Amino acid sequence: MKKSIKKVMLWTAAVTVILTLVGSHSYGEQITVRPVEINDMLHNPDVGWCLYTFGWDSVEDSTVNLTGDDAPLFDVVVLDFMWVHLEPENNVFDWKKMDAIIDYWTKRGKQYSMRICMAHYTPLYKETKEFWWETCEPPAWLFDELGCGYQGATIKGRSMRKSRTLRRPNYYDPIFIKQHQEFLDALAAHYDKPNNKSAFMEIRSYGRWGEWWDRGFKWPSSKLKRDTLAELIRQHPKTLKHTPFCIPGNQDEIYSSMDDYMYKMAYDVSESLGVINRRDACPRPFESPLYRDQRMWKHWPRIPCVGELNNYISFDQTDYQYFLDYRHNIAHTWVYNRKLYNEHTSDYRDLYEAGLKAGGLGYRFALTSATYNKQVSAGGRFALNQTWLNRNVGRAYRVYPLKVYFIDPDTEREVWSGIDENFDQTPWIKRQSYRVTSKFSMPADLPPGTYDLRIAMVDGTGAPRIALAIAGGDTKKRYRIGSVTVND
Numbered sequence: 001m002k003k004s005i006k007k008v009m010l011w012t013a014a015v016t017v018i019l020t021l022v023g024s025h026s027y028g029e030q031i032t033v034r035p036v037e038i039n040d041m042l043h044n045p046d047v048g049w050c051l052y053t054f055g056w057d058s059v060e061d062s063t064v065n066l067t068g069d070d071a072p073l074f075d076v077v078v079l080d081f082m083w084v085h086l087e088p089e090n091n092v093f094d095w096k097k098m099d100a101i102i103d104y105w106t107k108r109g110k111q112y113s114m115r116i117c118m119a120h121y122t123p124l125y126k127e128t129k130e131f132w133w134e135t136c137e138p139p140a141w142l143f144d145e146l147g148c149g150y151q152g153a154t155i156k157g158r159s160m161r162k163s164r165t166l167r168r169p170n171y172y173d174p175i176f177i178k179q180h181q182e183f184l185d186a187l188a189a190h191y192d193k194p195n196n197k198s199a200f201m202e203i204r205s206y207g208r209w210g211e212w213w214d215r216g217f218k219w220p221s222s223k224l225k226r227d228t229l230a231e232l233i234r235q236h237p238k239t240l241k242h243t244p245f246c247i248p249g250n251q252d253e254i255y256s257s258m259d260d261y262m263y264k265m266a267y268d269v270s271e272s273l274g275v276i277n278r279r280d281a282c283p284r285p286f287e288s289p290l291y292r293d294q295r296m297w298k299h300w301p302r303i304p305c306v307g308e309l310n311n312y313i314s315f316d317q318t319d320y321q322y323f324l325d326y327r328h329n330i331a332h333t334w335v336y337n338r339k340l341y342n343e344h345t346s347d348y349r350d351l352y353e354a355g356l357k358a359g360g361l362g363y364r365f366a367l368t369s370a371t372y373n374k375q376v377s378a379g380g381r382f383a384l385n386q387t388w389l390n391r392n393v394g395r396a397y398r399v400y401p402l403k404v405y406f407i408d409p410d411t412e413r414e415v416w417s418g419i420d421e422n423f424d425q426t427p428w429i430k431r432q433s434y435r436v437t438s439k440f441s442m443p444a445d446l447p448p449g450t451y452d453l454r455i456a457m458v459d460g461t462g463a464p465r466i467a468l469a470i471a472g473g474d475t476k477k478r479y480r481i482g483s484v485t486v487n488d
Contacts, residue, residue: 032371033482035470039358042467045111046199046244046304046397047329047362048075049352052336055101056085063104067341070108073352076199076330077105078113082121083183084139090146090179093186102197111199113246113330116187117210118180120153120166137166148175153208153216168217171206172228180205180232184239192240195460199330200244200276200306205232211280212265213252222264229266237273244397246276246306249292258298261291271303276397279307279328300327301429304397308332315348320355327430329362329394331355358469364392365425365457366469367481368433372453375485378446382418382484384438384455390428391469399424400457400466402438405478406486407452415451415486416443419462442486450485454478 051074053062079098087093102112121136142148149170169176191198204210206229207217219225236245247270255261262268277296296305307328309319315333323331335341345352355361371385384404402423406416420438428434456464456478464477472480 029373029375030371031374031482032369034369035367035472035479035481037366037368037469038471039469041353041356042364042469043075043109043356044362044467045400045465047392047394048331049073049355049361050076050078050113050330050332050335051110051341052078052080052332052334053101054080054336055097056081059097059100061337062101065338066336068338071110071341073345073349073356074110074335076111076113077101078115078332080115081117082136082138083116083118084136086116087139087183087186090139090141091182093190095190106197111197113199114187114191114201115210116201116204118183118205119171119207119210119214120168121209138169142169142176142179143167146175146179148179149173151217153214168214171217171232172220172224177228177231181235181239184235188240192242194242196242198243200246201236201240202278203233203236203245203247203270203275207250207252211248211250213248213250215252217252226264226266230269233266233270233273233275237275244276245270245273246278248278248280249295250280251292255291258291258294262295267295271299274303274397276329277303277305279305296327301395302427304329304395306330306332309334315344315351317351320351323355323361324359324393327393327395329397331361358391360392362392362394363390363396363425363428364469365389365428365466366391367455367479370455370481372482372484375487376442377487378442378448379444380442382440382442384440386436386438388425388428388434388436390425390430390432390434393430395429396426399426400459402436403456403458403462403464404438404440405452405454405456406446406484407454407478407480408449409452409483415449416446419458423457425457446486448486448488450483452480453482453484454480 051066051071053066055062058065079101081098086095086098098114105112117136118138120138143150150167151170152165153168154165202210206212207214233247247267249267251261251265253264255264277299279292279296305328307323307330309315309332333344335344358364366389367386368389369387373382376382382404402420404418404420405414407413408415418440420440423436423438454474456476457466457468459465467473467477468479470479474480
């Protein structure tokens with residue numbers, strides 16, 4: 001008896017090995033397929049490289065003059081604006097420049113990221129007219145008409161001949177908090193539509209450049225600081241319901257521990273709301289201990305990360321590796337004019353291309369195997385058992401459900417399709433394998449025939465959105481993984 005069991009076990013193991021080597025097999029009514037993985041550059045939502053635009057200065061320099069082409073290596077365009085540019089008078093809004101830039105780049109397949117500073121900028125003096133930056137602070141009417149309190153900040157920018165004092169709002173002033181909310185209300189009414197093309201909006205409501213640090217600002221108490229920052233964070237997802245958010249990870253005082261840091265900067269609130277982490281000035285550290293870096297290391301499996309290259313001009317392997325080490329979805333390089341664009345896409349092209357291939361930025365999903373019934377019946381059930389891998393360092397922060405299609409291979413007619421609304425790839429991180437089963441009920445009038453079995457990851461409208469790292473894709477980002485027969 002034992003010998004017989006041993007023979008059966010050996011025979012089963014041998015068959016398993018043979019089937020694995022073949023790559024696809026049928027056993028009874030089931031077939032297992034293993035799609036071929038590819039290493040092409042992929043362009044997907046919420047991942048990749050950023051272009052910078054200073055649209056408040058010049059729409060033309062942020063569009064037609066910026067690149068001279070459709071910027072094929074870049075997927076996100078940053079829209080850099082100050083509050084005063086968009087609300088020059090109280091309750092008078094001017095969206096024209098931002099609209100023009102968004103329209104230009106979304107027509108070329110890009111997403112956008114709003115970077116609206118509600119606080120103050122360090123004044124910078126550009127060496128030529130092309131690079132001129134005006135001194136920036138919140139709208140004058142906030143202080144002069146409404147009486148919002150403020151604290152002065154004397155700052156000397158790069159290459160400036162003299163310093164200037166800026167007005168920093170008292171962030172805890174009820175006037176600032178109220179006007180902050182009213183601005184977000186207006187922004188939401190204009191831009192926050194379902195399935196918009198926003199990769200994310202940066203929360204820039206506090207500190208220099210809005211980067212969530214201001215060492216010279218005097219807070220009446222630590223509790224008031226924490227409560228104020230928490231409220232400014234909460235206003236964003238409460239108001240813009242169809243837009244993801246990102247918050248700079250910085251520190252502006254001494255902390256006793258990671259928990260103390262998270263609490264005082266209200267990052268516990270941002271993480272509870274699913275706000276993405278942003279690492280400014282990669283790869284330059286400022287403080288010790290680097291709680292902002294520890295936070296990203298600790299929390300990256302559940303909170304996606306984006307990063308900003310500190311070096312304004314050059315870019316090298318060390319910079320690129322830093323983006324990978326910190327599990328970045330999106331990398332901001334300071335490409336904001338034609339000269340820099342030409343240099344980066346020529347001198348550092350290999351790094352930009354590497355970021356879009358296996359092992360690069362963001363997520364990269366590969367279906368390694370799928371098992372399903374080779375034959376189905378009208379009115380019956382169809383199950384697709386899948387194994388997936390994420391090949392890249394980041395992760396998805398939006399759900400793109402799996403859609404399964406039966407396609408007539410001769411006419412390309414969609415005979416049937418179904419969406420697995422329970423499919424969720426947002427927890428998938430690098431080096432982990434994920435098993436998923438998608439189940440569907442077939443319509444009773446499903447016509448008999450043999451059809452292509454195709455899959456896609458789709459958006460809220462049901463349209464395919466994700467380029468997968470497997471062969472067999474069609475022009476609509478639907479991937480053929482096999483065939484299936486519907487019985488008479």
